[in-house]
Amino acid sequence: MPERIILTGDRPTGRLHIGHYVGSLRNRVAIQNAGGYEKMFIFIADAQALTDNFDNPEKVRQNIIEVALDYLSVGLDPSKVTLFIQSQIPQLTELTFYYMNLVTVARLQRNPTVKTEIALRGFNAEGEEQAFGSGLPVGFFCYPISQAADITAFKATEVPVGEDQKPMIEQTVEIVRSFNRIYGETLVEPRAVLPTNAACLRLPGTDGKAKMSKSLGNCIYLAESADEMRKKIMSMYTDPLHINVSDPGHIEGNTVFTYLDAFCRDEHFGRYWPDYANLDELKAHYQKGGLGDVKCKRFLEKILNEEFEPIRARRKEYEKDIPAVYEILRKGGEVAEAAAQATLDEVKKSMRINYFNDKGLIEEQARRFTE
Numbered sequence: 001m002p003e004r005i006i007l008t009g010d011r012p013t014g015r016l017h018i019g020h021y022v023g024s025l026r027n028r029v030a031i032q033n034a035g036g037y038e039k040m041f042i043f044i045a046d047a048q049a050l051t052d053n054f055d056n057p058e059k060v061r062q063n064i065i066e067v068a069l070d071y072l073s074v075g076l077d078p079s080k081v082t083l084f085i086q087s088q089i090p091q092l093t094e095l096t097f098y099y100m101n102l103v104t105v106a107r108l109q110r111n112p113t114v115k116t117e118i119a120l121r122g123f124n125a126e127g128e129e130q131a132f133g134s135g136l137p138v139g140f141f142c143y144p145i146s147q148a149a150d151i152t153a154f155k156a157t158e159v160p161v162g163e164d165q166k167p168m169i170e171q172t173v174e175i176v177r178s179f180n181r182i183y184g185e186t187l188v189e190p191r192a193v194l195p196t197n198a199a200c201l202r203l204p205g206t207d208g209k210a211k212m213s214k215s216l217g218n219c220i221y222l223a224e225s226a227d228e229m230r231k232k233i234m235s236m237y238t239d240p241l242h243i244n245v246s247d248p249g250h251i252e253g254n255t256v257f258t259y260l261d262a263f264c265r266d267e268h269f270g271r272y273w274p275d276y277a278n279l280d281e282l283k284a285h286y287q288k289g290g291l292g293d294v295k296c297k298r299f300l301e302k303i304l305n306e307e308f309e310p311i312r313a314r315r316k317e318y319e320k321d322i323p324a325v326y327e328i329l330r331k332g333g334e335v336a337e338a339a340a341q342a343t344l345d346e347v348k349k350s351m352r353i354n355y356f357n358d359k360g361l362i363e364e365q366a367r368r369f370t371e
């Protein structure tokens with residue numbers, strides 16, 4: 001069995017929300033606590049965030065600590081996981097430059113994440129949002145290559161991410177294969193680790209819209225107070241056809257039930273709603289009619305509170321010593337840099353650019369000119 005190395009990261013463009021939590025964070029904590037891996041790295045992808053926020057560096061700077069607190073509060077443990085900030089590891093940029101030779105413009109244009117983000121982002125001179133089109137900055141265009149550097153620098157075998165990141169992992173695998181084919185076996189192929197539950201793969205916003213997103217204002221953040229969470233749950237989109245309690249209700253597209261799919265376990269019924277044994281029974285009653293939305297929302301609120309109360313408490317503790325949180329990131333950076341340097345040394349050796357670490361080369365050249 002090859003050793004397991006786990007790696008993942010998030011862009012610091014805002015606080016993390018419960019979509020991030022069920023999509024990936026919860027998974028990471030479970031992996032961390034289950035053990036059986038060699039190393040685990042989780043980083044704040046500030047350099048990547050700058051590829052489409054280059055004109056707003058203060059936003060990225062402010063959100064470093066937000067994401068770090070989110071990490072620590074969900075239970076990522078700096079004694080088990082190396083937490084660090086991407087831009088502090090110069091080896092990642094260096095690898096990116098070498099990998100650029102292995103990827104075509106056409107291939108990047110086909111990357112679905114780049115494609116949709118090209119269509120979504122960008123501002124014209126008047127500050128109106130518009131597609132980048134051919135005004136797309138090269139840095140943004142190349143960020144899948146930089147992501148391949150992030151992953152391969154640590155020889156990651158498993159990358160726990162949300163579904164939207166799958167194309168990035170595929171791109172990384174292609175780069176690894178090209179590199180190894182051209183320069184000899186050096187890099188390790190990663191695989192994406194995704195949640196198995198469909199509700200967790202893509203948790204909708206509280207308005208029932210496809211995805212939780214800051215710009216739509218439909219997020220429940222990890223750092224939300226119990227009060228704020230209750231308000232958001234109570235105003236959640238349910239089933240517009242379920243007008244009277246006695247009406248039959250619909251489950252599909254009903255945000256409360258999608259959230260229950262993501263968070264509810266059978267034991268929650270024992271604790272909070274013993275009228276039912278499991279979610280299937282609750283759904284059946286709702287579909288038949290005679291069950292009101294508010295009752296379901298209260299149940300969801302209790303479940304979310306149980307899940308997020310310890311997270312809020314841990315966050316409060318870490319907030320008391322912010323310098324210590326930065327110190328965790330700085331120390332993690334040292335560990336990460338050493339690991340990335342080891343890979344970079346191998347890469348440079350494979351690419352035949354390790355001139356000064358290669359006595360044989362210098363001797364060989366000396367002979368060439370003297371013999």
Ligand code: TRP
Nearest residue numbers: 008009010011045048147150151
């Ligand atoms: N693209 C990820 C995001 O948008 C962040 C990221 C950067 C990442 N590099 C990575 C994730 C490497 C996993 C592995 O949040």
